[in-house]
Amino acid sequence: MSLATLAPSTGNPFAPSDFERRKLRAVTRNKWIMFACCAVLIIPLLLILTHIFVQAAPVLSLDYLWENPSNKGKSGGLWAPLIGTIYLVVGSLLIVTPIGIFAAIYLNEYAKDGWINRIIGITVTSLAGVPSIVHALFGLGAFVLVLLPGINSIVADPKDPDTLWQAGLLTASLTIAVMNLPVVITSTREALGAVPLAFREACWNLGATRWQTIRTIVLPNSLGGILTGIILVVSRAAGETAPILFTGATFFKFVADSGMDKVFPYNLREPFMAMSMHLNIISNQISQMPDKMKFGSAAVLIALILVINSFSIVLRVWLRARKRW
Amino acid sequence: MSKLVAPHRAKEAGYISTPQMTKPRGSGPSRARFQLLDRLEKPIEWLIRACGWSSIIGIAAIFIFILKEAAPMVPKLDWIYFFTNSRWIPAPGSGNEASFGALALITGTFAVTGISLLLAVPIGLGAAVYISEFAQGKVKETLKIVIELLAAIPSIVWGFIGLMVLGPIVKGVFSAPVGSPWAHTMQFLHLSSGDAGAAQGTNLLTGGIILALMSVPLIVSLSEDALRAVPDTFREASLALGANQWETVRRVLFPAARNGLLAACMLGMGRAVGETMAVLLATGHSNRIPHALTDPVRTMTATIAAEMGEAVHGDAHYGVLFILGIVLFVVTCSINVAADLIIKGVKGKTS
Numbered sequence: 001m002s003l004a005t006l007a008p009s010t011g012n013p014f015a016p017s018d019f020e021r022r023k024l025r026a027v028t029r030n031k032w033i034m035f036a037c038c039a040v041l042i043i044p045l046l047l048i049l050t051h052i053f054v055q056a057a058p059v060l061s062l063d064y065l066w067e068n069p070s071n072k073g074k075s076g077g078l079w080a081p082l083i084g085t086i087y088l089v090v091g092s093l094l095i096v097t098p099i100g101i102f103a104a105i106y107l108n109e110y111a112k113d114g115w116i117n118r119i120i121g122i123t124v125t126s127l128a129g130v131p132s133i134v135h136a137l138f139g140l141g142a143f144v145l146v147l148l149p150g151i152n153s154i155v156a157d158p159k160d161p162d163t164l165w166q167a168g169l170l171t172a173s174l175t176i177a178v179m180n181l182p183v184v185i186t187s188t189r190e191a192l193g194a195v196p197l198a199f200r201e202a203c204w205n206l207g208a209t210r211w212q213t214i215r216t217i218v219l220p221n222s223l224g225g226i227l228t229g230i231i232l233v234v235s236r237a238a239g240e241t242a243p244i245l246f247t248g249a250t251f252f253k254f255v256a257d258s259g260m261d262k263v264f265p266y267n268l269r270e271p272f273m274a275m276s277m278h279l280n281i282i283s284n285q286i287s288q289m290p291d292k293m294k295f296g297s298a299a300v301l302i303a304l305i306l307v308i309n310s311f312s313i314v315l316r317v318w319l320r321a322r323k324r325w
Numbered sequence: 326m327s328k329l330v331a332p333h334r335a336k337e338a339g340y341i342s343t344p345q346m347t348k349p350r351g352s353g354p355s356r357a358r359f360q361l362l363d364r365l366e367k368p369i370e371w372l373i374r375a376c377g378w379s380s381i382i383g384i385a386a387i388f389i390f391i392l393k394e395a396a397p398m399v400p401k402l403d404w405i406y407f408f409t410n411s412r413w414i415p416a417p418g419s420g421n422e423a424s425f426g427a428l429a430l431i432t433g434t435f436a437v438t439g440i441s442l443l444l445a446v447p448i449g450l451g452a453a454v455y456i457s458e459f460a461q462g463k464v465k466e467t468l469k470i471v472i473e474l475l476a477a478i479p480s481i482v483w484g485f486i487g488l489m490v491l492g493p494i495v496k497g498v499f500s501a502p503v504g505s506p507w508a509h510t511m512q513f514l515h516l517s518s519g520d521a522g523a524a525q526g527t528n529l530l531t532g533g534i535i536l537a538l539m540s541v542p543l544i545v546s547l548s549e550d551a552l553r554a555v556p557d558t559f560r561e562a563s564l565a566l567g568a569n570q571w572e573t574v575r576r577v578l579f580p581a582a583r584n585g586l587l588a589a590c591m592l593g594m595g596r597a598v599g600e601t602m603a604v605l606l607a608t609g610h611s612n613r614i615p616h617a618l619t620d621p622v623r624t625m626t627a628t629i630a631a632e633m634g635e636a637v638h639g640d641a642h643y644g645v646l647f648i649l650g651i652v653l654f655v656v657t658c659s660i661n662v663a664a665d666l667i668i669k670g671v672k673g674k675t676s
Contacts, residue, residue, distance in 0.1 A: 027571040031459055037451030041541060042471055048490050099376050106377030110370075122665055123380045129592070129661035130387060130654060131599025132480070133626045137650040140633070141390035178383055185380060211366040232477075239479025242601040242626075246633050276481045276602075283485050284606055291489075298485045302478065309477045313470055 049302065056299035058292050065300070068255050073282045074289060078300055080255040080265065081278040085304075087266050088244070088274055089237045091173030092180065097230060099177075100184025107185070108192040109214055128182035132242040139175030139247035147171070165269040172248035172272070179243055180233045187229025191222040224319040231312035235305045241276040249277040275301045391650050398644025407648075413612045415632055415642040425645045431652075432614050433529075433622035437604060438597040440533025440618075441540060445597075446590050448537070449544030453589075454574055456545070457552040476542035480602040487535040487607025492526025499523040499530075499619045515617045523619035525609055530618050532608035536600055540593035547592060551585020552578055588664040595660040599653060601626040625649050 016024065053060075067077030111117040144167045157163045195218050203213040219226075250271035256262050266272040279297045282289050362369075402425065410426025417423040456468050500522030501507040511517040555578055563573040579586070609621025610631065629646050636643040 023569055023572070027569050030571045031455070034451040034455035034459065037448045038455055038468055040448055041452060041475065041538070042468075045475060045538070048486055051490060052486075099379050102373045102376030103379050106373045110373060111377065120377065120380055122662060123384045125665045126658045126661045127380050127384050127387075129595045129599070129657050130384075131601065131626060131657055133599070133601040133629050134387065134391070134650050134654050134657075137391050137394070137629065137633075137647060138387040141394045141647070142386060145394070145638075146390070178387075181379060181383055209363075209366060211369060212363060215362060235477050236479075239477075239481065241479070241481040242630055245630060276479060279485060280481050280602065280606075283488060294485070294489065298482055298489075302482055305477050305479060305482075306474060309474055313473065 052295055052302065053299050055291065055295035059296035060299060064296060068257060069252075069278070072252070072286055072289075073278065073293060073297075074286075075293070078275070078278070078297060079262070080253065081273040081275045082300070083255070083263070084249075084253075084266060084272040085238050085275045087169055087272060088172055088176065089234050091169055091268075092176035092237050093230070093234065095173060095177035096180050096184055096233065100181055101188050101226065103181075104185045104188035104192060105214060105218075108189050109210065109218065124182045124185050128186070130179075132179065132240060135175055135179045135243045136245055136247060138178065139171060139243055143167075143171040143174050144247055147174075166248075166271060167246070168248040168268065168270045169266055169272050170248075170268040172244045172274075175243045175247045176237050176240060179240065180236060183233050183236065184229060187232065188222075188226050191225025191229065192218060194225060195221045224315065228312050228316050228319075231308060231315065235308040235312075238308065239276055239301065239305050241280050244274060244277060248272065249274045251277065251281045275304070388654070391647055391654065395644055395647035395651055397639070398641060398648060401641070402645065402648065407645075411612070411614055413628075415645070416635070423641060425641070427625070427649065427652075429612050429614050430623055430625045430628050430649070433608070434598060434624040434626070436529055436615050436622055437532045437536060437608060437624060438594060440529060441536035441597045442590070442594055444534065444537035445541045445544055445593055449541045449589070449593065450548055450586065452541070453545045453548035453552060454578075457549045458570065458574055458578070472542050472545050475538070476546070480539065480600055481606075483535050483539055483603040484606030487531050487603060488527060491534060492531050492607065494526075495528065495531045495534075495619065496523050496526035512617075517619045518617040525621055527607050527609040528619045528621045529608065529615050532604050532622070532624075535603050535607045536597045539600060539603060540596045543596055544589050544593040547589035548582075548586050551582040551589060554585060555581045584667045588667045591660055591664040591667070595657050595664070598660070599626065599657045601630050605630050625653055629653075 064077045065082060066079055068080045069078065070076035107117065107120060111120070148165050148167065148171065151165045155163070156165060199217050199221065200213050203217045204210075208216070248271050250273060253266070253271055253273050255265040255273075275297070279294075279301055282297060283294050407425055407427050408431070409428055410424070411429035411432075412424040412426040413429065414421050414424040452468075452472070456465060456472075460468055499511060499517055501511070503521045508517075508520055508522055511522055512520060517523050559577050559581055560573055563577040564570075568576065604624045605627040608624060608627065610623050610627060611621035612623045613620070615622045629649055632642070633646055636646055
């Protein structure tokens with residue numbers, strides 16, 4: 001061995017060579033670059049959100065949430081779109097939750113690993129990737145143009161236009177439900193898959209049937225996970241705009257200022273207002289809209305979504321902390 | 326012992342209690358409900374099986390109903406013109422006849438998607454590697470939660486941010502007095518096409534940045550899944566051979582997770598192609614092929630969203646908008662199915 005390859009005789013013989021030092025520096029540098037990638041995502045976003053809330057500050061108050069919009073949204077509050085969004089979320093959840101959970105049970109507990117299961121898996125992924133505007137076209141073609149005339153031919157009185165079913169809460173909820181179906185299926189399936197097989201085997205060995213096992217063992221043990229997924233669907237349903245553009249959302253619908261009609265203003269067969277639609281229209285289609293009204297509406301929608309999502313995150317952390325297996 | 330004793334004696338001795346059937350105990354109604362649910366097993370099983378098919382029914386229904394609305398226009402449309410011309414005049418006016426050339430819309434869609442991918446892929450992969458391999462403890466949890474919240478912000482809010490916050494910033498950066506060096510540089514580098522810089526704040530670049538911010542969370546979470554799926558023995562083997570953390574990432578983890586990372590980027594692209602409300606508000610909505618970075622553009626999705634309200638049910642314009650929907654549907658579906666097959670390929674290989 002030649003002397004040249006040995007470490008310099010002065011000082012520590014284990015000191016890193018220049019080559020090693022360069023490599024270590026590269027690690028540190030790349031680590032900082034990757035940290036910067038995270039920072040680039042987060043810091044501008046925080047600045048933007050702060051900007052929105054600061055701009056919205058002059059209008060934000062409880063009255064802003066409780067009053068109805070007036071003068072094309074140039075003044076007043078947000079009550080009518082807010083309650084419309086709540087109606088839409090509840091309506092679409094009522095449709096999508098049972099179907100999605102049952103479908104996930106089928107995929108996780110019943111289906112054998114075969115080509116049918118594979119095809120269903122692929123359709124779930126592709127359904128999740130269908131653009132929201134295509135869902136809107138589907139809602140228009142299937143629900144507004146086919147389902148509603150069907151309903152009208154059965155229940156509506158041709159002489160009385162008040163009994164006619166229009167594109168409204170029903171069609172919009174159905175469209176949003178179809179859109180969220182793959183989300184519910186995927187998250188529920190993950191939750192069901194997290195229940196260990198040993199739990200099921202123990203139950204089967206006691207003589208329980210498949211359905212009894214699902215009902216008494218699998219579902220109770222995965223309830224938290226399922227709920228987390230449902231909450232995420234709530235936030236998606238509340239924020240979506242494109243699917244309800246042509247399927248029932250409207251910019252203005254009269255809502256009473258007091259009484260029971262203020263709390264229950266909409267019914268299934270009439271158009272309704274929604275937060276996302278309201279923000280869409282006031283932010284670029286009405287001239288001379290005061291900036292604070294735009295920012296106020298955006299701030300309330302962001303706050304709504306973030307609060308719903310925080311629920312989901314807190315629930316998940318809590319569940320992980322008390323997980324028993 | 327008890328076998329040795331005659332039954333009658335055993336009874337006297339108290340070894341065996343008298344066998345007798347007792348009614349099952351327990352609170353009445355809940356037990357009845359229990360039995361009712363058990364008796365319903367068969368129908369519920371059928372219901373579950375039927376719901377299992379819901380996603381197939383859903384995707385088939387979407388295709389059928391959109392095709393049904395587009396069908397009258399399919400034979401009438403000049404398809405070559407549709408894909409190669411950019412004259413999009415949906416409402417015939419004086420001196421203008423209706424013309425459906427979607428080239429500019431298709432170009433616009435892919436230009437915005439390309440810009441967003443250029444920004445989102447490096448940032449997304451970097452953030453995913455940091456979260457998965459370098460960050461620890463509280464930092465890791467916080468970053469994951471923030472990325473999740475980023476994914477939750479609705480597209481209309483992103484559009485609003487593009488229109489009201491980012492747009493003015495982009496316009497400020499890319500505008501200069503006519504004839505100034507910066508204006509010349511911008512024109513020379515194709516940063517802007519006007520001689521005073523960007524004409525409006527909502528343009529290709531703004532839309533691309535907004536779309537990048539929207540698709541990054543998806544890319545990050547999917548890439549992180551792919552990196553986590555690489556077994557720890559790979560990392561340990563690499564570190565044991567003397568490679569440091571970065572070399573492990575570059576030479577071991579990237580090749581091992583290649584397919585997963587590719588699929589993540591493809592799904593991010595699928596999301597960017599199909600995004601509607603954000604590009605409607607943030608890209609400027611101008612029907613022409615972009616020549617510079619800050620030219621306003623218009624996408625297929627935004628066109629459908631903006632014009633469907635005015636189209637009359639059954640006329641040519643209405644049918645063509647549905648045909649645009651079919652094009653979008655086919656493009657995004659093929660991206661998603663391809664990504665799915667790539668991921669499944671990974672699973673098949675490592676297991």
